[in-house]
Amino acid sequence: MRVTVIDYKAGNLTSVLKTLRHLGAETVVTDGDLSLVDSAERIVLPGVGHFAATERLDKTGLTGAIRSAIARGVPFLGICVGMQWLYAGSTEAPQQPGLGHFPESCTRFAESPEKVPHVGWNSLDVRAKSKLLAGVEPGEFVYFTHSYKGPVTADTAAITQYIEPFAAAVERGNVMGVQFHPEKSGDTGLKILRNFLTWRAKGAGC
Amino acid sequence: MLTKRIIACLDVHAGRVVKGVQFVDLVDAGDPATQAARHAREGADEIVLLDITATHEGRQTLLDTVRRTARELFVPFCVGGGIRSAQDAEQVFEAGADKVSINSAALTDPALISAIGASFGAQAVVVAIDARRDPDAADPVRDAQVYVQGGRRPIGRTVVEWAREAEQRGAGEILLTSMDSDGTRAGFDCELTAAVSEAVGIPVIASGGAGTVAHFADVFARGKADAALAASIFHFGVSTSRSLKEELAQAGVPVRLRC
Numbered sequence: 507m508r509v510t511v512i513d514y515k516a517g518n519l520t521s522v523l524k525t526l527r528h529l530g531a532e533t534v535v536t537d538g539d540l541s542l543v544d545s546a547e548r549i550v551l552p553g554v555g556h557f558a559a560t561e562r563l564d565k566t567g568l569t570g571a572i573r574s575a576i577a578r579g580v581p582f583l584g585i586c587v588g589m590q591w592l593y594a595g596s597t598e599a600p601q602q603p604g605l606g607h608f609p610e611s612c613t614r615f616a617e618s619p620e621k622v623p624h625v626g627w628n629s630l631d632v633r634a635k636s637k638l639l640a641g642v643e644p645g646e647f648v649y650f651t652h653s654y655k656g657p658v659t660a661d662t663a664a665i666t667q668y669i670e671p672f673a674a675a676v677e678r679g680n681v682m683g684v685q686f687h688p689e690k691s692g693d694t695g696l697k698i699l700r701n702f703l704t705w706r707a708k709g710a711g712c
Numbered sequence: 713m714l715t716k717r718i719i720a721c722l723d724v725h726a727g728r729v730v731k732g733v734q735f736v737d738l739v740d741a742g743d744p745a746t747q748a749a750r751h752a753r754e755g756a757d758e759i760v761l762l763d764i765t766a767t768h769e770g771r772q773t774l775l776d777t778v779r780r781t782a783r784e785l786f787v788p789f790c791v792g793g794g795i796r797s798a799q800d801a802e803q804v805f806e807a808g809a810d811k812v813s814i815n816s817a818a819l820t821d822p823a824l825i826s827a828i829g830a831s832f833g834a835q836a837v838v839v840a841i842d843a844r845r846d847p848d849a850a851d852p853v854r855d856a857q858v859y860v861q862g863g864r865r866p867i868g869r870t871v872v873e874w875a876r877e878a879e880q881r882g883a884g885e886i887l888l889t890s891m892d893s894d895g896t897r898a899g900f901d902c903e904l905t906a907a908v909s910e911a912v913g914i915p916v917i918a919s920g921g922a923g924t925v926a927h928f929a930d931v932f933a934r935g936k937a938d939a940a941l942a943a944s945i946f947h948f949g950v951s952t953s954r955s956l957k958e959e960l961a962q963a964g965v966p967v968r969l970r971c
Contacts, residue, residue, distance in 0.1 A: 517833050518805040525786060554833035623835065625885065625915045626938065627757055627968040628714045647715065647968040649757075649788060651835040651884070668714055690788050690810060692752065694970075 507703055510546035512568060512588075513537040516559035522552040522585065525689035529700055536568070543571035546580050548703065552689075553587030557612070557654065558599035560591050569605065576607065581680045581705045583638075589676060589683025590654060598654050607681055608661055612654045615669045623653040624668045628686075630675070636663035638682045638701050639675060646694040648674070648686040655685055680705070715966045716932045717939035718953050719758040719917060720751035720946060724793075725765050727773045731944060745780040751946070752787050755953035757968060759785060760813065760887075760941065763793030770794070775807045782808025790838055792887075798827045805832055813887055815840040816860045819867060819874075822881055829882035838917075839878040840887040843871040843904060853903045863891030871904070872911045879912045886916045887941070893921030897944070900927055905935035917941055925951065925959040932965050 509531045513519055523533050536542040543549065549572060553560070563569045576582050584592050591604045596612035604611075615622045627647040632639045642664075655672035658665055663682070666674035676683045682702065688695035722729045722744055729747050730738040741747070748759045761781060763774045771794065778791055791804045792813030801812045818824050818839050829837050842859045844866070849855035856871040875886050888908050890901035900921045909916040915938035918931045922945045931937045945951055957967040 517831075518810075518836070520782070520806060520808050521810055524782065524808060528784070528786075554835060556833075621913050621915060621938065623884070623914065624714065625835070626714050626717050645970050647970065687788075690786065692786055696786060 507547060508532045508534065509548045509550055509703070510542050511535045512543075512549065512551045512563070512572070514553070514559060514562040514568070516556070516562075516587070517552070517554035519552060521687075521689045522550065525696070525699060526550065526703075529696065529703055531703055538566040538568065540567055540571040543568060543575055546575055549575060549580055549582045550702075551582070551584045551588035551591065553585060553589075553591065555587065556598060557587060557590060557596040558602050560587065560604065561602050563591070573605065576681055579680050581702065582682065583702045584683040585689075586652060586685060586687060589685050590656060592676065592681065592683045593656055596654050608656070608659070608676060608678070610657050610659060612656050614654050618669045620669050622669075623651060625651045627691075628666050628668060628674075630664040630666060632664045633662065636675065636677055637705060638677050638684070639664055639698060640701055641697055642694060648684075648688065648691040648694055648698075650674075650686045652685060656683075713966050715757070715968045716937070716960070717757040717917075718755070718928070718957060718967065719760055719790075719939055719941045720748075720756035720953060721760045721762060721919070721941045721943040722747055722751075723762050723764050723943065724774070724777060725763075726770065727777050730764070744777050745783070748781045748785055748789070751953060752785055755957055755969070756787065757953075758788040758790065758939070760790045760792065762813070763791070765793070771800075771803075775803055778804055778807040778809055792838070792840060798824065798831065801828045802831070805836070811836045811838050811884070813838040813840045815842065818878065819858065819860065819869075822877065825878060825881040825883050829884070834882045834884040837883050838885045838887050839875075839883040840889065841871055841874060841878075841908075842889050842891050843901075844891045845901070845904065853907050856904050856907070859891055863894070872907055875908045875912050875916075879914050883914060885914055886912060888916055888918060889941075890920040894919070895944075896921050897923030899923065900931035900935055900937070900940065902931050902935035905931055905937050909936040909938070915939060925956055925963070928956065929960055929963045929965055932960075
């Protein structure tokens with residue numbers, strides 16, 4: 507199974523690539539070669555850093571190519587800022603639009619006595635219908651590091667509580683996102699990535 | 713609920729894990745990749761690998777070690793020691809580290825913090841501070857001093873002020889080592905840790921002095937630490953992360969038990 511990993515030059519892909527390969531995936535990386543998106547079997551968009559860096563996806567044409575791939579039913583997973591990019595935008599960079607697959611916007615955690623960024627291992631309250639998080643049980647933890655987050659909506663696949671409840675994962679059909687880092691979340695993270703790698707559309711056979 | 717992190721620290725010299733008190737009388741304690749994997753299996757929330765060789769000749773050995781260690785490690789992995797430039801950091805990230813820890817190089821060139829953060833994200837930059845209380849000051853804790861050269865030389869800055877500057881320059885976390893407590897196994901410096909943790913909005917990792925489970929509970933409660941570093945407590949077979957965390961859970965500290 508092949509995974510096209512999107513590189514928008516805002517961080518290090520080593521951990522994500524290493525983990526996907528560990529799970530038996532063949533990985534190809536693109537920072538602008540749209541043919542690798544057009545022919546993609548699965549797409550992963552890892553992301554760290556500032557939301558503004560996603561501008562590169564627009565400039566390279568990757569945004570349009572990813573939109574088409576998603577419309578074709580290609581399974582897509584956004585990680586961290588890669589998940590936030592699936593929304594309409596983020597208050598971190600108001601001038602920079604996201605993909606808009608989910609109509610809401612990401613916002614910074616509210617002012618509170620708790621620290622922002624939210625860094626460390628936190629638990630997931632998984633919604634039953636999630637395919638991405640199938641088999642994740644209460645009491646399992648995943649690793650987060652972020653200051654902005656998506657809102658809880660009908661598309662939320664898992665809720666995490668920190669300062670306020672937020673979307674730890676989002677999922678609608680073939681489009682999935684996780685705010686946490688599955689590649690850094692031990693056996694639980696490996697299980698989630700394995701779910702993504704074996705995800706099949708309804709009626710797609712096998 | 714966000715849990716308190718237990719971070720296993722491996723001191724590495726010439727590609728091998730070593731143990732010793734304050735870098736003296738080093739004893740071989742195994743292969744870094746094997747040790748890191750064992751710690752992760754036993755419940756460590758994160759692994760820190762500190763290269764205590766940190767010589768130019770040792771860089772390639774370190775990168776090989778990082779590469780081998782990262783290969784089968786699926787928890788956050790931080791590497792420190794001898795990182796003096798953004799290029800050094802880049803090599804370590806490419807070898808598989810998720811974070812780098814920088815100490816004296818950040819003091820010499822504070823712009824290094826933002827330089828690494830700009831390319832790899834603030835979450836990837838840990839600023840390590842070696843601290844000693846200032847017994848002559850009106851407030852020995854608030855006026856605790858930053859030290860370099862393994863705690864031998866003060867640089868004339870207070871820990872709290874430097875931690876704030878590091879945060880403002882884009883550090884993602886502070887790794888605070890009390891040189892007074894380091895190696896004593898008599899407990900963390902909770903007052904100093906709390907002073908720094910309250911002064912910054914980024915996570916503070918407490919280091920130096922761990923000897924018992926109660927010391928960890930104490931630094932999370934009184935010390936307001938977000939994470940604690942454990943090194944010799946594991947080497948000497950006192951405890952695994954799992955047993956440490958099970959005892960902490962019983963004491964009411966939120967920890968990740970299932971891995």
